Amino acid sequence: MTIQWIACAVLLSLLSGGVGLGASYYRALLRWACFPLLGLSGLATVIAGFLALLGDPVSTQLPLGLPWLSWSIYVDALAGFFLILIGVVVFAVAVFGPGYTREFQHGRHSLAALCVPTGLFVAGMQLVVIANDAFMFMIAWELMSLSSYFLVAYQHEQAANRRAAFLYLLMAHIGGIAILLSYGVLAAFSDGFSFELLRAAELPTLWASIAFALAFFGFGMKAGLVPLHAWLPEAHPVAPSHISALMSGVMLKVAVYGFIRVVFDLIGQMQVDWGVIVLLTGSASALLGVLYAMQQTDIKRLLAYSSIENIGVIFMALGFAMIFLAAGYPKLGTLGLIAALYHALNHALFKGLLFLSAGAIIQQTHQQSLEHMGGLLKRLPYTGTFFLIGCLSIATLPPFNGFASEWLILQTALQGVVLENGLLRIVIPVTAAVLALTTALAAMLFVRLYGISFLGQPRTRQARQAHLPSFGMRSAQGMLAALCILLGILPAVAIKIMGAIPQTLRGLPAPEITGQGWLWLTPASAASASYSAPLVLLGLALVWWLSYFLLHGRKHQQVQRVPAWDCGFGPLSARMQYTATAFAMPIRRIFKPVWLIDEKIERSGDEQGFHTSGLRHQLQVSDRSWKWLYLPIGRWVLRSARLVSRLQSGNVRTYLSYSFFTLLFLLWLIS
């Protein structure tokens, strides 16, 4: 059954891409064929995912590929989980798409260039998750990367967009080479390339570490871990918003899937050092991601850096899991793994929601900068409410889904007391404190985002005149928001469904998190920690209703609407509000060494400073990793290329002498 549904899903997405070839000529094809097919593909993926998660693993061979190495598919619980993740977000994007791409239909970009790569992109992600040999995995990975390159480069008239797309393609391929090399190391110790053979390989410790390092580098670059993240904040804002939702919500998770598959499943051994490296890199990504996001004024760049933060949190949980597994505590390793996977699912949902809402805002106001929005809650009430739910979820506030996964991750960290290594017992609470700092900064970030864009007074004419987006766009957001709430209220049910995943990975024990029933999350034991999300929601609702009932005004007390307090100086204008840059100023000052800040203040007026006629403030906040890592590497590459290019002297005699010396060398070898 599972195989049929999966095949159906992949074929549907390929068909959606294929139909898109004609979309340039028949505009209606986009709305009536491409997106519906994509939506059906999403639904089929979800069904296949549930079947795989709740049933037994299935595998089969496809008649494609090389003659001696045909492609094989393996769909186990882990693959099923990620299929559900992919399917849900794809379905939401497909519902969102027709309304959103309406403006592209009369634009100068070719619609085929939007449709075809989207279908191929989704097909690529589906194939990566079900691949059972290294060859098919890499082909699907390439398909995913290349098609998303075309999507990122969709609006290619601006040079900045082309640069961003090029950077994305470059880093995707560097990562791909690392992953390929990692498979190569594994295959060197086994008989073939299929995952069963790779799993059976016995690796010496040094080579296992090399394979791990290569896999971590490759998958980490694709997932966007600091310092390999430079492509993420460039590429995600440039793509159309529904594609950004797919990239940020789904593609990054496919990289997480690849990491889990290689490190937890294929390599077959686990070392504590690996776990510590993953944990520290995750912590750095989380903290730096949220700090960089704090200073952005472009809404999509802000969300892209926030994705870096959440990927950092997922890798922190994976790091905890690896440390516990290597130290001989498989139950706690399972706990960490489940927490990481749950956070991955939650992030796909709320980041997808946030990007789709951002797309709705951008479509209606034609503004991407936070400083040009404001007061949108009155103009876009549905988008505003769903965006608020997304912000509450990503700020990890109870009783939403972000809080449930963060609670599990903190409980995993708390179990670190069982370890014997004293240094680890110090490092783990410190990283938990970094996680707490990150989530608190994330709450501030989303207060800033929501408050500046949706609340207050509109700062531009476009913000004042925004209209409601289409029904499809609103229902897609509503669907994802409802899922966020549902997963927040019933985390135990979700985790119980995920229970089969650890057992298919090298026989890890089943999680005991839901031992007390559907109401409770009890990670370690019922006495030491428990959380009941439904009862918390009930409590909140009860107290709220009681206080409203007891304290709400009587009928004769009307609420009067008056102008806001202006200290008696006259009406407040929209320019007197806090800007996004101003909101983030205390953080900019406190954490100054983190960014490269270029701030200029020019005062025009008289010399002594008594009368100021004008004040000009210019602020540029940029990423330090460019100056410290990427530019030096770029310079070194160019320098070595220049050195190597001396081989091409253009002189015929030099080239003949190359052939001559090679011939002499080969003759000597033969003798």
Next chain:
Amino acid sequence: MADLLNLQGWLLVLLQTVLFVLMAPLLTGWLRLLKAWLQNRSAPSLSQPYRNLLKLMKKEVLVAQTTTPLFRIAPYVVFATTVLTAAIIPLLTVHLPTAAIADVIVLVGFLALGRFFLALASMDAGTAFGGMGSSREMTIASLAEPAMLMAIFTITMTAQSTNISQAIDFLLGQGLVLRPSFMFALLALMLVAVAETGRVPVDNPTTHLELTMVHEAMILEYSGRHLALMEWAAQLKLMVYGVLISNIFFPWGLALDNTPHNLLLSFISLIGKLMVLSVVLALAETVLAKMRLFRVPNYLNLAFLFALLGMLSHVILEAGA
């Protein structure tokens, strides 16, 4: 989870929550009394905060034109989350059914939820003061949270549970133990409590100058019953932190079984503990001056340092080689 159906437990939760909510203004009144005595002024009576709240309830509500329905919902959310934290922390008796529903990390989450809505509501009016208040409050909160979590970690590493009832039960069973980690965690939590409840030296709750406000700037636009709810929630938050600190670090006096005799003793010891804590707070507020905003990170770094030292003391000194 069996004690979830215990009716007596739930009655105690209800009693405790009502006590918390009703006693919070009294604690604020007592603090004002102490500060007045220290500053050689005559003090308002102890029932003045109650009279203020009642007066505000009866007044009419004026809402700014630029605001959205979020502005009117926020006071109820803030009040509800603070009342829920009051329902989790043992006040008179150790074993509460609500402690199994929400542990200490969820408590921090509740406070964060209230703060989120408060900050959003302050930005809703579209004034400069609202943005300023919410920017400052979120900055202070984001720096205070790692210190608080590290202190909580230190305590849970010893008590081996994040369930507050179980933790206090464990600590009561151990008797008087001089733990350096607890000493440091107490210092850290006291510093964090002052920052989170907006007292001097982080924020002055009685200031009239808008540019020096943090919490007051966020509730500047509120009036009538909404303002009453916000102020009550702030007073409740102060009491919540006070009870948390006194009952975790000095749990002697809490009733382990629910006989009326023990409950009465527990109430008396609670009053005593809160009085001592309020004397300490009143002294600190009188002797120290309010810091400027960019010295608050140094203050919170000190809190984090204490919490870090507490964790290090626990791992190095207390947990054996």
Next chain:
Amino acid sequence: MNFAQLGLQEQGVILLAALILLSSFAMLAQSRILACIHAFAWQGVLVAAATAMIALVANQPHLYLSAILTFSLKALLIPWVLHRIVIKLEIAHEVETVVNPALVILAAAALVAFSYYIAMPVEKLSTLATRNTIAISLAVVLIGMLIMVTRRQAITQVVGFMSIENGLFYTAVVATHGMPMVVELGVAFDLLVATVIFGVFFFQIRASIDSLDVDRLSRLVETSEIDEMTVEEE
């Protein structure tokens, strides 16, 4: 829990160890010279109290003498001498800029973790009741050295040096229950002499370069003409 089963006095020993570490951090974080000297005085008091407590717990009466010696020297005499020097040099109100306090504190915390890592094998072998505190004493020594590295004023560098000696003495007490009395008296006398000599030196340095900023001492000049020129600049 093992800790709860220790007697109240052993718990007191461990509590004092934590307070000694706190006083090290206090010295590190203070930017005013007098506050630094006061923190050093408190460290002396705490080390003396810890020594007396260990004398009580481990039944080693000669440690009482060491405690009295430490108290009179480290908590009373040397801080008083340094205090007088500071007043005479009139630098009591100078505030020095410590290199980014947050980073220094984090470095000190990392040093504590590092000294725990180093001391773990020693702690496993030791049979004394105070073995847990060896890591703390090592950390005090390392933090003393960190104080010397991160400070610019010569007086606070001397305080850091004295703090190293405090840490070494404390290490001796907790690791081996004290040093032979002769050695201890010799070390104490050396310290006293060192303080007096430091005092004399500070007046000389101040007279020649008109400040006690050690960074200015780094201008090593070759010829005497350039020497006179730089003295004129200042």
